[in-house]
Amino acid sequence: MALTIKDIAKKCGVGVSTVSRALNNHPDINKETREKILKAVEEDGFIPNNSARNLKRTDSKTVAIIVKDIDNPFFATMMRVMEEEIHQEHYTFFIQHVGDKQNEVDAALELVKEKRLRGLIFLGGYFQGQEERLGRIKVPFVVSTAELPDIPDKETCSFITIDNEQESFYMVEHLCKKGHKKIAILAAAKDDCNIGRMRLEGYKRALAEYKIPLHKTLIRHLDKNHAEYSMENGYQLMKELLKEGTTFTAVYAISDLMAIGALRALHEAGRKVPEECAVAGFDGLSYTAYYIPSVTTVVQPVEEMAKESVKSLFQMIESKKGVPGKILPARLAERQSTLGTGPNASGPVPVYNSEVKR
Amino acid sequence: MALTIKDIAKKCGVGVSTVSRALNNHPDINKETREKILKAVEEDGFIPNNSARNLKRTDSKTVAIIVKDIDNPFFATMMRVMEEEIHQEHYTFFIQHVGDKQNEVDAALELVKEKRLRGLIFLGGYFQGQEERLGRIKVPFVVSTAELPDIPDKETCSFITIDNEQESFYMVEHLCKKGHKKIAILAAAKDDCNIGRMRLEGYKRALAEYKIPLHKTLIRHLDKNHAEYSMENGYQLMKELLKEGTTFTAVYAISDLMAIGALRALHEAGRKVPEECAVAGFDGLSYTAYYIPSVTTVVQPVEEMAKESVKSLFQMIESKKGVPGKILPARLAERQSTLGTGPNASGPVPVYNSEVKR
Numbered sequence: 001m002a003l004t005i006k007d008i009a010k011k012c013g014v015g016v017s018t019v020s021r022a023l024n025n026h027p028d029i030n031k032e033t034r035e036k037i038l039k040a041v042e043e044d045g046f047i048p049n050n051s052a053r054n055l056k057r058t059d060s061k062t063v064a065i066i067v068k069d070i071d072n073p074f075f076a077t078m079m080r081v082m083e084e085e086i087h088q089e090h091y092t093f094f095i096q097h098v099g100d101k102q103n104e105v106d107a108a109l110e111l112v113k114e115k116r117l118r119g120l121i122f123l124g125g126y127f128q129g130q131e132e133r134l135g136r137i138k139v140p141f142v143v144s145t146a147e148l149p150d151i152p153d154k155e156t157c158s159f160i161t162i163d164n165e166q167e168s169f170y171m172v173e174h175l176c177k178k179g180h181k182k183i184a185i186l187a188a189a190k191d192d193c194n195i196g197r198m199r200l201e202g203y204k205r206a207l208a209e210y211k212i213p214l215h216k217t218l219i220r221h222l223d224k225n226h227a228e229y230s231m232e233n234g235y236q237l238m239k240e241l242l243k244e245g246t247t248f249t250a251v252y253a254i255s256d257l258m259a260i261g262a263l264r265a266l267h268e269a270g271r272k273v274p275e276e277c278a279v280a281g282f283d284g285l286s287y288t289a290y291y292i293p294s295v296t297t298v299v300q301p302v303e304e305m306a307k308e309s310v311k312s313l314f315q316m317i318e319s320k321k322g323v324p325g326k327i328l329p330a331r332l333a334e335r336q337s338t339l340g341t342g343p344n345a346s347g348p349v350p351v352y353n354s355e356v357k358r
Numbered sequence: 359m360a361l362t363i364k365d366i367a368k369k370c371g372v373g374v375s376t377v378s379r380a381l382n383n384h385p386d387i388n389k390e391t392r393e394k395i396l397k398a399v400e401e402d403g404f405i406p407n408n409s410a411r412n413l414k415r416t417d418s419k420t421v422a423i424i425v426k427d428i429d430n431p432f433f434a435t436m437m438r439v440m441e442e443e444i445h446q447e448h449y450t451f452f453i454q455h456v457g458d459k460q461n462e463v464d465a466a467l468e469l470v471k472e473k474r475l476r477g478l479i480f481l482g483g484y485f486q487g488q489e490e491r492l493g494r495i496k497v498p499f500v501v502s503t504a505e506l507p508d509i510p511d512k513e514t515c516s517f518i519t520i521d522n523e524q525e526s527f528y529m530v531e532h533l534c535k536k537g538h539k540k541i542a543i544l545a546a547a548k549d550d551c552n553i554g555r556m557r558l559e560g561y562k563r564a565l566a567e568y569k570i571p572l573h574k575t576l577i578r579h580l581d582k583n584h585a586e587y588s589m590e591n592g593y594q595l596m597k598e599l600l601k602e603g604t605t606f607t608a609v610y611a612i613s614d615l616m617a618i619g620a621l622r623a624l625h626e627a628g629r630k631v632p633e634e635c636a637v638a639g640f641d642g643l644s645y646t647a648y649y650i651p652s653v654t655t656v657v658q659p660v661e662e663m664a665k666e667s668v669k670s671l672f673q674m675i676e677s678k679k680g681v682p683g684k685i686l687p688a689r690l691a692e693r694q695s696t697l698g699t700g701p702n703a704s705g706p707v708p709v710y711n712s713e714v715k716r
Contacts, residue, residue: 060472064452070437076429083428083455094422095453097441114418115473231648264648290589290622292650 011040060116061091063313066104068124069228070097074283074302075123078144081306082121089314091118098125105133112139119313122146126194140316144309145300146195148325156316159325160308164195167298167330168202168254171280174296174332175250176210178342180278182218183207184246186237186253186262189224196229199254199282217246229254234261242269249277249342256281256288259295263337278341284333293336301328369398418474419449421671424462426482427586428455432641432660433481436502439664440479447672449476456483463491470497477671480504484552498674502667503658504553506683514674517683518666522553525656525688526560526612529638532654532690533608534568536700538636540576541565542604544595544611544620547582554587557612557640575604587612592619600627607635607700614639614646617653621695636699642691651694659686 009016014033021029022037065082067075079095086093096111098104104125111117120141127134128149135153143159151157175183185203188196200219207214220237222228234253241248242265251266253259259281263273271277273293281288284299305328312323367374372391379387380395423440425433437453444451456465462483469475478499485492486507492499493511501517509515533541543561546554558577565572578595580586592611599606600623609624611617617639624631631637631651639646642657663686670681 070441070453071431071434073429073431073434076431076434079428079455083457087457095428095455097437097453099441099445231644235648260645260648264650264652267650286589287618287645290593290618292622292625294622 008037008040012037060118062115062117063091063093063119063121063317064111064115064117065093065095065121065123066098066108066111066125067095068098068104068122068126070095072124073285073287074300075145077286077302078123078306078309081303082310085307085310089310103130105130105137108137108141109133112137119317121309121313128193140313140320142309142313142316144305155322156320158312158316158323160305160312161325161327162300162305162330163327164198165202165205167332168199168282169206170202170332171282171296171298172203172206172252173210174334175252175278175280175338175342176206176212177344178250178278178338179344180250180342181212182215182248183212183250183252184218184220184241184248186220186234186251186258187222188229188254189222189227191224192227196254203252215246217244218248229258231257231261231264234258235265236261238262238265242266242271250280250338251277252280252282254282256283256285256295256297259297259337260287260291263291263293263295274337274339274341278338280338284330288333289335291337296335296338297333299331299333301330304328366395366398370395418476420473420475421449421451421477421479421675422469422473422475423451423453423479423481424456424466424469424483425453426456426462426480426484428453430482431643431645432658433503435644435660436481436664436667439661440668443665443668447668461488463488463495466495466499467491470495477675479667479671486551498671498678500667500671500674502663513680514678516670516674516681518663518670519683519685520658520663520688521685522556523560523563525690526557526640527564528560528690529640529654529656530561530564530610531568532692533610533636533638533696533700534564534570535702536608536636536696537702538608538700539570540573540606541570541608541610542576542578542599542606544578544592544609544616545580546587546612547580547585549582550585554612561610573604575602576606587616589615589619589622592616593623594619596620596623600624600629608638608696609635610638610640612640614641614643614653614655617655617695618645618649621649621651621653632695632697632699636696638696642688646691647693649695654693654696655691657689657691659688662686 005016005019009019018029018033019037022034063086065079069075096107098107104122108120117139119139122141122143124145127143127146131149131151134151140156145161146159147161148157148159172183185200187200204214220241222233226233234257238261251262253262259279263279266273266277273279279295281295281297284297288295288297308326315323363374363377367377376387376391377395380392421444423437427433441451454465454469456462462480466478475497477497480499480501482503485501485504489507489509493509498514503519504517505519506515506517530541543558545558562572578599580591584591592615596619609620611620617637621631621637624635629635637653639653639655642655646653646655666684673681
């Protein structure tokens with residue numbers, strides 16, 4: 001059984017506020033009383049620190065992060081940054097992983113009931129069509145790296161994301177400007193209605209704007225039963241495309257992990273990157289800067305997204321009012337995998353990569 | 359406020375056990391009563407599923423994973439596997455991340471008090487000298503990927519790890535057998551007393567066994583203020599070694615991430631791998647199979663370690679008895695980064711890599 005502040009107060013023959021002062025290192029307390037309380041606490045194995053207040057459970061200062069894809073290195077970095085920010089607010093937090101077959105909103109509803117949370121951050125996930133149940137989440141929440149539909153019955157919710165369609169457009173435009181006309185895309189599953197679809201839309205719009213006809217054979221979709229944006233899946237899609245013998249001079253993968261898989265498949269087929277084929281990714285994983293060749297990618301503002309997510313959440317916890325969603329800009333990092341490629345290229349491919357030398 | 363089973367029972371004018379039967383879909387209940395209870399539950403927004411039982415908080419079936427380094431892709435895979443295993447036991451779980459400056463045992467003691475857990479898994483961390491406080495953790499726990507010292511006052515604790523010294527020995531032996539005599543090691547900080555030290559000891563023992571003198575300049579330690587086994591740190595150590603101009607024909611990094619950083623630094627210096635230098639890592643991250651060249655490494659049995667950790671934990675929860683620690687074998691995966699290197703090499707370096715074609 002956990003000790004409550006009341007138990008300690010009773011044991012030491014003092015008031016609850018005195019125990020609270022002792023636990024919080026408040027100067028306004030008799031030294032002997034303080035020592036007596038800390039000794040009592042020590043004997044029962046209770047650790048007096050920031051989370052002491054949590055013992056009085058209705059005052060628990062805890063938030064949770066609900067993460068859909070814990071394997072994703074992109075999310076790992078975000079969780080680390082979020083942790084730092086949440087600790088600065090003197091809150092405790094924990095991470096709840098939601099499996100493939102679980103619904104993230106169900107998980108949230110349960111958590112709020114069980115753990116008496118002050119707020120939630122969804123890291124990834126899919127929210128279209130779940131408006132009614134999202135409205136039943138009693139605490140403020142922020143959706144991070146995805147957009148949130150309008151929720152009629154809920155004010156204290158917000159989101160932080162990038163413009164996936166527009167950033168994808170910029171990447172494909174980058175390839176078009178180099179003169180590439182046969183640009184393959186390694187895309188999400190055909191029925192995807194999430195960021196995968198938006199990145200594909202950006203690809204289509206860029207080709208249209210540069211008057212490049214759309215080749216259906218160059219649009220490679222993930223299998224809907226194995227729809228992870230993984231190295232393995234990028235590798236397999238690339239293998240299939242190579243096997244078919246369709247001509248292409250550039251490959252755009254909608255995730256960095258898929259781009260790395262594609263690079264490996266091209267290497268095994270003896271196709272030199274960037275000399276014989278340009279490759280571009282999306283996300284800005286740190287691996288892409290260390291790969292050989294280093295990979296051109298859309299760098300998502302990971303730190304800023306994590307910080308803004310926490311900031312919006314605490315704004316809502318404190319003000320009990322909604323905060324507008326934010327769309328942050330990403331950055332195109334041109335690296336070796338597209339350098340000097342295409343008919344409009346000039347000069348040799350440099351080996352050095354300023355991205356690594358931070 | 360969360361509804362308790364009592365509240366629902368009162369509202370419906372039935373006993374607590376009847377509510378429990380309704381929530382658990384038990385056949386032994388009147389259909390109308392069941393519908394009445396589920397309707398009451400629905401009206402108050404309570405989700406009737408596996409975790410319904412958790413409402414009666416003393417019966418909460420929850421375990422926690424305390425993870426020291428959430429950025430580590432090795433741990434991410436383990437968490438995913440652990441999640442699957444824990445759900446099979448019909449337990450809920452959450453992940454608690456412990457920051458660089460936090461102590462993992464303190465975090466555990468707090469969690470157990472606050473959350474009424476049934477058990478804990480430590481993923482990584484450092485436990486020497488913390489025996490007394492570890493003994494105060496009231497629930498069973500398993501230390502995963504590290505060894506646990508003897509804890510006099512605690513029976514229900516266990517560990518799962520590999521033999522870091524021996525596996526490291528095998529990797530360096532692999533390089534020695536190829537005839538390499540100048541083998542640099544990218545090692546942990548000088549004052550490390552954890553797996554970093556054990557991997558270094560394996561290196562030293564292999565050199566001694568193969569009668570290769572130890573060159574101090576070839577032992578490169580991480581800075582103790584930036585001691586993460588990261589790509590960035592591997593890159594920096596390699597840069598420094600290259601700058602000094604010391605001769606070496608092989609580099610052994612004590613982590614795959616450091617090996618990838620080193621490979622990038624060698625590439626930028628124009629040193630061809632494996633032709634002019636062999637490179638080996640440790641851990642078996644999936645990236646190593648996709649890197650160009652693919653990286654020879656010690657593959658830790660990630661899935662098995664995760665499964666065994668959960669198994670040992672539930673054995674202890676059920677039997678209330680201790681379970682002996684387990685040391686599992688790892689596997690040396692020879693890939694392109696060491697193939698055909700050293701004076702004893704024969705034949706050309708193959709491009710294909712069977713590791714990827716799973």
